[in-house]
Amino acid sequence: MPLDPSPLNSLGLPKPPSETRVVVAMSGGVDSSVVAAMLKEEGYDVVGVTLQLYDHGAALAKKGACCAGIDIHDARRVAEEMGFPHYVLDYENIFQEAVIEEFADSYLGGATPVPCIRCNERVKFKDLLETAKDLDADCMATGHYIQRKMGPNGAELHSATDSNRDQSYFLFSTTPEQLDFLRFPLGHLPSKEATRELAAKYGLAVADKPDSQDICFVPDGNYAGVIEKLRPGSAEPGEIVHADGRVLGQHNGVIHYTIGQRRGLGIGGLSEPLYVVRLDVDKKEVVVGPKEMLATRTIPVREINWLGDKPLTSRTEWHVAVKVRSTRPPREAIIRPISDTEAAVELITPEEGVSPGQACVFYDPDSSRIFGGGWIWRGY
Structure with a gap:
């Protein structure tokens, strides 16, 4: 088959930006706003989409959350300033069923869930991605700090250049098929300050907007209070x-x-x-x-999303680095596959505070590549 002679644009597609439709997932924050503005300035056919994930009227009083009422307003304002269409999609029911209900059940089961991962997996990179395709988009771009690089076997997931902003822990469940369609224009930037400088360059009103904090539907980090509202008497x-x-x-x-x-x-x-x-x-x-009882060496992991070039079960052992908390650096480990979606992970140096419900994310110890990950599922 002859090679396509068309040069690739900055998003890796073989056509001019003006003929390339990009749906940008806009949370209303500075990161996704910069992505939209950047692509619009480069001449792409940009369509902004913001998800309403919970009652945005009540959320107006909640500062530091994403997908709240003020954020929808901010996303719409950026779209108006930059001159591209913007849509707000009501995903409240989907978010309630796919994320919030599981969060409550998991927490009641003694686990420490990470709903942001489920939101990316089940809402943003599933339903929203399908909506982007329905809008005849060539790809979907987000403001996540992670990199998509082309390897010999296709698109690969890599950590962000700025390790302090890297969001790979929250995106390990991105599938190869999703990765083909997704783009992450900020992953190569050296710092968040560089993003804010771009926001100022484009004259965006959100240039100095604070980053979102905590889980969007958990005001002030009071998880127990939310659970009691969702499951009275629990x-x-x-x-x-x-x-x-x-x-x-x-x-x-x-x-x-x-x-x-x-x-x-x-x-x-x-x-x-x-x-x-x-x-x-x-x-x-x-x-x-005592503290020493928190030390864990062997972690059972299931629901594995594997992003390696060869199948997970093609080896009896994989020597990798893993993260068991988003705030911790990757540590040396060995994955011993049980099936395509289940494995025992041995930490070379025991970790403290490993908890069911958290993710265990796999990294190539010799590069920035992410090999996927899974869910820690048994109590300690």
Whole structure:
């Protein structure tokens, strides 16, 4: 088959920007606004889309969240300033069913869920991506700090240049098919300051807008308060128990505790610092113990999305680096596949505070490439 003689544009497509339609997922923040403005200035046929994920009227009072009422207004304003169409899609029901309900059930099960990953996986990179295709887009661009690079076997997922802004932990479940259609124009930038400089260059009103904080539907980080609203009566009292069996106190609901927590346990007067080492939902027990009990070496992982060139099960072992929390650097590990979607991950150096419900993301130790990841699923 002869090679296509058409030169590739900046998005890697073989046609002029003016003939390339790009749907930009606009959250109303500075990052996605810069992406839209940048592509519009380059001459692309830009269409902005913002998702209304929950009641934006109530969200107006919530600062520092994404997809809230003020953010929809800001996204629309950027589109008007830059002169491209903008649509707001009501995804409240989809978001409720695909993200919020699972978040509540997972939390009640003693896990520490990461709903932002599910939102990317089940809403933004699934339903929104299909909407982009329905709009005859050639690709969809987002403001995520991650890189898409072409390798010998197709598109690869790579960490952002700025490790402080890298969002690979939240995007490990991006499939090869999605990666073919997605673009991440900010992943190569050296810093967030560079993004804000671009926003100022384009004269965007959001240039100095603060970054979103916490989970968008969890005001002030009060997870337990949200769970109690979603599942009334779920915060049942129980005992705080030492790992050696001693009852140390009472609690007013397992949902108020997370693995690794030390402060706010309500069991003062002890000679040693104690941490939450396990949550026993069936017994309504918060189990505490010394810090060394938090150390975990072997992690069972399931629902794996594998992005390597060869199948996960093509080897008995994969020597990689893994992240078990978004705020921690990748650590040396060995993946031992059980099936195409399940594996045991051995950490060369034990990690503290590994919790079911969190993600375990796989990295190439010799490059910036991401090999996918999965969900930590059993209690410790």
